[in-house]
Amino acid sequence: xxxxxxxxxxxxxxxxxxxxxxxxxxxxxxxxxxxxxxxxxxxxxxxxxxxxxxxxxxxxxxxxxxxxxxxxxxxxxxxxxxxxxxxxxxxxxxxxxxxxxxxxxxxxxxxxxxxxxxxxxxxxxxxxxxxxxxxxxxxxxxxxxxxxxxxxxxxxxxxxxxxxxxxxxxxxxxxxxxxxxxxxxxxxxxxxxxxxxxxxxxxxxxxxxxxxxxxxxxxxxxxxxxxxxxxxxxxxxxxxxxxxxxxxxxxxxxxxxxxxxxxxxxxxxxxxxxxxxxxxxxxxxxxxxxxxxxxxxxxxxxxxxxxxxxxxxxxxxxxxxxxxxxxxxxxxxxxxxxxxxxxxxxxxxxxxxxxxxxxxxxxxxxxxxxxxxxxxxxxxxxxxxxxxxxxxxxxxxxxxxxxxxxxxxxxxxxxxxxxxxxxxxxxxxxxxxxxxxxxxxxxxxxxxxxxxxxxxxxxxxxxxxxxxxxxxxxxxxxxxxxxxxxxxxxxxxxxxxxxxxxxxxxxxxxxxxxxxxxxxxxxxxxxxxxxxxxxxxxxxxxxxxxxxxxxxxxxxxxxxxxxxxxxxxxxxxxxxxxxxxxxxxxxxxxxxxxxxxxxxxxxxxxxxxxxxxxxxxxxxxxxxxxxxxxxxxxxxxxxxxxxxxxxxxxxxxxxxxxxxxxxxxxxxxxxxxxxxxxxxxxxxxxxxxxxxxxxxxxxxxxxxxxxxxxxxxxxxxxxxxxxxxxxxxxxxxxxxxxxxxxxxxxxxxxxxxxxxxxxxxxxxxxxxxxxxxxxxxxxxxxxxxxxxxxxxxxxxxxxxxxxxxxxxxxxxxxxxxxxxxxxxxxxxxxxxxxxxxxxx
RNA sequence: GCGGACGUGGCGGAAUGGUAGACGCUGGAGACUUAAAAUCUUCUGCCCUUUGGGCGUGCGGGUUCAAGUCCCGCCGUCCGCACCA
Numbered sequence: 001x002x003x004x005x006x007x008x009x010x011x012x013x014x015x016x017x018x019x020x021x022x023x024x025x026x027x028x029x030x031x032x033x034x035x036x037x038x039x040x041x042x043x044x045x046x047x048x049x050x051x052x053x054x055x056x057x058x059x060x061x062x063x064x065x066x067x068x069x070x071x072x073x074x075x076x077x078x079x080x081x082x083x084x085x086x087x088x089x090x091x092x093x094x095x096x097x098x099x100x101x102x103x104x105x106x107x108x109x110x111x112x113x114x115x116x117x118x119x120x121x122x123x124x125x126x127x128x129x130x131x132x133x134x135x136x137x138x139x140x141x142x143x144x145x146x147x148x149x150x151x152x153x154x155x156x157x158x159x160x161x162x163x164x165x166x167x168x169x170x171x172x173x174x175x176x177x178x179x180x181x182x183x184x185x186x187x188x189x190x191x192x193x194x195x196x197x198x199x200x201x202x203x204x205x206x207x208x209x210x211x212x213x214x215x216x217x218x219x220x221x222x223x224x225x226x227x228x229x230x231x232x233x234x235x236x237x238x239x240x241x242x243x244x245x246x247x248x249x250x251x252x253x254x255x256x257x258x259x260x261x262x263x264x265x266x267x268x269x270x271x272x273x274x275x276x277x278x279x280x281x282x283x284x285x286x287x288x289x290x291x292x293x294x295x296x297x298x299x300x301x302x303x304x305x306x307x308x309x310x311x312x313x314x315x316x317x318x319x320x321x322x323x324x325x326x327x328x329x330x331x332x333x334x335x336x337x338x339x340x341x342x343x344x345x346x347x348x349x350x351x352x353x354x355x356x357x358x359x360x361x362x363x364x365x366x367x368x369x370x371x372x373x374x375x376x377x378x379x380x381x382x383x384x385x386x387x388x389x390x391x392x393x394x395x396x397x398x399x400x401x402x403x404x405x406x407x408x409x410x411x412x413x414x415x416x417x418x419x420x421x422x423x424x425x426x427x428x429x430x431x432x433x434x435x436x437x438x439x440x441x442x443x444x445x446x447x448x449x450x451x452x453x454x455x456x457x458x459x460x461x462x463x464x465x466x467x468x469x470x471x472x473x474x475x476x477x478x479x480x481x482x483x484x485x486x487x488x489x490x491x492x493x494x495x496x497x498x499x500x501x502x503x504x505x506x507x508x509x510x511x512x513x514x515x516x517x518x519x520x521x522x523x524x525x526x527x528x529x530x531x532x533x534x535x536x537x538x539x540x541x542x543x544x545x546x547x548x549x550x551x552x553x554x555x556x557x558x559x560x561x562x563x564x565x566x567x568x569x570x571x572x573x574x575x576x577x578x579x580x581x582x583x584x585x586x587x588x589x590x591x592x593x594x595x596x597x598x599x600x601x602x603x604x605x606x607x608x609x610x611x612x613x614x615x616x617x618x619x620x621x622x623x624x625x626x627x628x629x630x631x632x633x634x635x636x637x638x639x640x641x642x643x644x645x646x647x648x649x650x651x652x653x654x655x656x657x658x659x660x661x662x663x664x665x666x667x668x669x670x671x672x673x674x675x676x677x678x679x680x681x682x683x684x685x686x687x688x689x690x691x692x693x694x695x696x697x698x699x700x701x702x703x704x705x706x707x708x709x710x711x712x713x714x715x716x717x718x719x720x721x722x723x724x725x726x727x728x729x730x731x732x733x734x735x736x737x738x739x740x741x742x743x744x745x746x747x748x749x750x751x752x753x754x755x756x757x758x759x760x761x762x763x764x765x766x767x768x769x770x771x772x773x774x775x776x777x778x779x780x781x782x783x784x785x786x787x788x789x790x791x792x793x794x795x796x797x798x799x800x801x802x803x804x805x806x807x808x809x810x811x812x813x814x815x816x817x818x819x820x821x822x823x824x825x826x827x828x829x830x831x832x833x834x835x836x837x838x839x840x
Numbered sequence: 841g842c843g844g845a846c847g848u849g850g851c852g853g854a855a856u857g858g859u860a861g862a863c864g865c866u867g868g869a870g871a872c873u874u875a876a877a878a879u880c881u882u883c884u885g886c887c888c889u890u891u892g893g894g895c896g897u898g899c900g901g902g903u904u905c906a907a908g909u910c911c912c913g914c915c916g917u918c919c920g921c922a923c924c925a
Binding site: 004214215218219222223225227229249250251252253264304328329330331332334335336337339340341342343347348349350352353419421537540541646647648649652654655657659660662663664667669670673709710712713714715716717720723782783784785786788789790791794826827828829831834835837838839 | 841842843844845846851852853854858859862863864865866878879880904905906907919920921923924925
């Protein structure tokens, strides 16, 4: 019999055993210390892809490791099941979004189970089911009652053909991504969550997240975009129609206020709109200014456009100074006050504008290299000393800044202010496949929350997608409902919630899922915060910020005493693969490629040579995907898992390769052969014992730090060492321990081997091995001997040898003698037990 | 434009300021075999004529007895934000 580990049999056997034993069931009432390991839950798009496999393997290794360490582990899985792809499928394939989604979930659940993840399936949830989104509706009502929900007019991208709102990412070159129709701007009344109320604490909270990548913290910090400055009103020297007499502006550089040479307002500013009503040329300019797109390239090349309104603003510190008021396309209506004053000498953007429209450029900041009268040839934005600024002259920029704010506040015409870039979170989506917003509109009472005893507001299933637009709008009965307040005729809200709302609290629902409320506070607090959260960096800003906001909102409302949902965050790299392009421009899947002798790649079907493209993230569009399923069939779950861990550091991209999976599969068989090798039960092997203890230490440390590639390397070394060792009791112990160390990564192999060795119970329940720190040190050490910092020789010496003896031994070495050529060293540096450096 | 990360053999990657290249992949040689697969042994940074020596962590400087690692300046790649007042 060829004695090979057979995953086709073993994988299923152990998956079944774990399920029967409820091995990975998380007991909230357990007395053990708790560990919550979570990977970002998938969108059920159809099939599991390699990115999922990598993500969930990492989490699984950590979860299994924690279990073996004696923690009660919560490691759940669910489905982020609302969203657009289901509606697109409905339109294209004439299936109901719910049917499509639930079928995908069934498929993907089975795929995940084949990989043997240690998940507590009893806590599985799908956001598209009423038992989840109904509780979300209850939380939405809570937020409404707490004043954290507002209704505002907001501009949206409207696709007139699909009759739907598009996200910014769905607008490509000003056209709808599906319909190709030119996108219109449309103002709609929409629901917003007041995340801006939390701007400061979301920012400050980042400091405490020391187990998050710095990169993500920085991205969030930039996104929140705090800046401090002065806000004040310019009085207008000219009267405006409608009694408007001032323009409110915000600046972060009040120290340059004497360098102001114009005031600029946004084309969307109320004053601009008022002027436009009277003067056609203003309306015309506004239309032109707003025409430009928002793509990166367009902004890069966008020309600054301005229109002089003829209005004049009075300088707050000098009645006699008048600043012309321009409408300028670079002023954003939704940042600050939608108006600013321009200081061309010390702001790049203002300089460009002033140069184009011949506005004055004044120096009001001097630096060591540019004095008070030096001409300005480009915007100087560095701080320095105020000049040409009356009472500010001689003050350093930051002092001048404070002084201007102080005077403005004393005189009462302005005040210091903090601005944030962060905007409120618009959660309305004019779509069917999402959580219905639990609100009823009434002409008399306005929007009214659905009474809690009427929750969940269930999404109707009898809808059609043959007509563009939101099917909820045209549903015959669903919208018709009485106002809960006055009993009059009401209309049910037809917008649904942004799917980011669904993912903003699922980790709480995983921790506790009672039938009658969103979560049980005491139970949830036993698990939260999530100890280790793992997912893609693409969620660095939105999902993670929204989840942090939601958690803080619950905390502020007194519903939970957790402020930050994710204690540790890890962002894993992507799974990549080479791309292949045929001469006629089609992308080809790796399956369709054949390697000819000499390394040429040809398309299997046609024999035509293909171009080898860049290594990129696996994607449908580039067709460079590798489906996990056939790989699982061929190599088994453990080989796939092992490869996911082995080749690259987890935060970097992993390139899929045939060689890599082969190597992983080879390792599985190597371990199996060791297990099947004749046992030796007598005799010690002290060298192997040391290696073993070192490996236990190294693997534990590596997994703790999520450095799975290092844990794999350490296990390869141990495996080689055991293979080379002669039979002994030590060797037998080493094999047993190797299984324990490999168990989180290759659990099926480990269980199978554990069983045939006749060990007790399942290895999933076995404790993680401990090591003896004394075994980590050697009696003999290898000491490097350098001459002038260059390695010339090594020598072995007893550990703990004195400096003097080390030096003497080193100097006595023949090679060193010849290097020195009889001379006396000028200096000798000794690092005990490590190195000698002789300076000649 | 602003901000950040990264740059080490043919490839993926290891290296508390202290022996650069662990481990894996690829490749070479050999063993076993009728043969192949599988497996095992062994070599595999570059250069020089060897014992041996020289050069090597993107480039140029610096700090240090000692730099892949710290500092300064370039170059390149990738990522995020983007007219944010």
